Amino acid sequence: MVTRIYHFLGLTVLFSLLLATLSAQEKKIVQFSGLISSVGGELPVPFVTVTNKSYDNQAHAADNEGYFSFVAHVGDTIAFSSVGFEPTSMVVPNTNSDKYTALVSMKSMVIELPAVTPFPWASIEEFNRAFLALDVSNDDASRIRRSLSPEALAALSRVVPRSADEIQTYNSMQRHINMTNKNINQRFANPLFSPIAWGSFINSIVKGDYSRKRLKY
Known part of the structure; x- marks a missing residue:
């Protein structure tokens, strides 16, 4: 009796495998291709993993344009x-x-x-050690005064580059100083604008230095 049961189970399994093989052979083979894009847009989705769930989870990959192509059977379930x-x-x-x-x-x-x-301490114990070793002798006001001291500002001015606004302001001031000096020099170089030259000229007229007889006109 037991032998007959084993024979029956063996025949059942063999018959099931035969049906599965025939069913697989009857499936139509097609060249399955396609393009993968995002919903709501025409942008391709690159390098998508395409898996044939009905054929031993055979995996394929789309290219950078979202294109894929491989051989599949009609009725296969394809996952993306x-x-x-x-x-x-x-x-x-x-x-x-x-x-x-x-x-x-x-x-x-x-x-x-x-x-x-994120915390800069790896554990609570490390935080406790850092907290107990924290130097609180200097308050905020003293730290601000130390940071804004003339020595600190002078040290910063030697290493910190000037901003664009500072450079523009400096150049504008230099141009203004140069133009002012140029106007002053021109004003004092011209005798018409010199009160000393005018006084000397008037004294010469009073003394007769510029009379017609002396000039022989």
């Missing part, structure tokens, strides 16, 4: 996955041709990560 996009899938439909082209749309996925607060 990519980082930053929601996974999607489709079934290869029956077609009269030996080629099928699909337009696959993938929806972008926004993932909000939980907030993380």
Whole structure:
């Protein structure tokens, strides 16, 4: 009796495998191609992983333009996955041709990560040691006075480059000083604007230095 049961189970398994093989052989083979783009836009989704779930999870990859092409069977379930996009899938439909082209749309996925607060201490014990060793002898006011002291500002001025506003202000002041000095020099170099020259000229007229007889006009 037990032997008959084992024979029956063996025949059942063999028959199931034979049916599965015949079913696989009866499936139509097509060249499955397509383009993968994002939903709501015409931008391609590059390097998407394309997996044939019905054929030993055979994996393929789309190129940088979102194009893929491989051999599949009619009725195969094809899954599409990519980082930053929601996974999607489709079934290869029956077609009269030996080629099928699909337009696959993938929806972008926004993932909000939980907030993380970084600390400069690796553990609570290290924080406690740093907190106990903290120097609180100087308050904020004393630190501000020390930072704004003439010595500190002079040291900063030697190493910190000037900003664009400072350079423009300095150049404007230099141009103003040069123009002022130029006008002053021209005013004093011209005898018409010199009161001393005018006084000497008037004294010469009074003394008769410029009379017609002396000048022989």
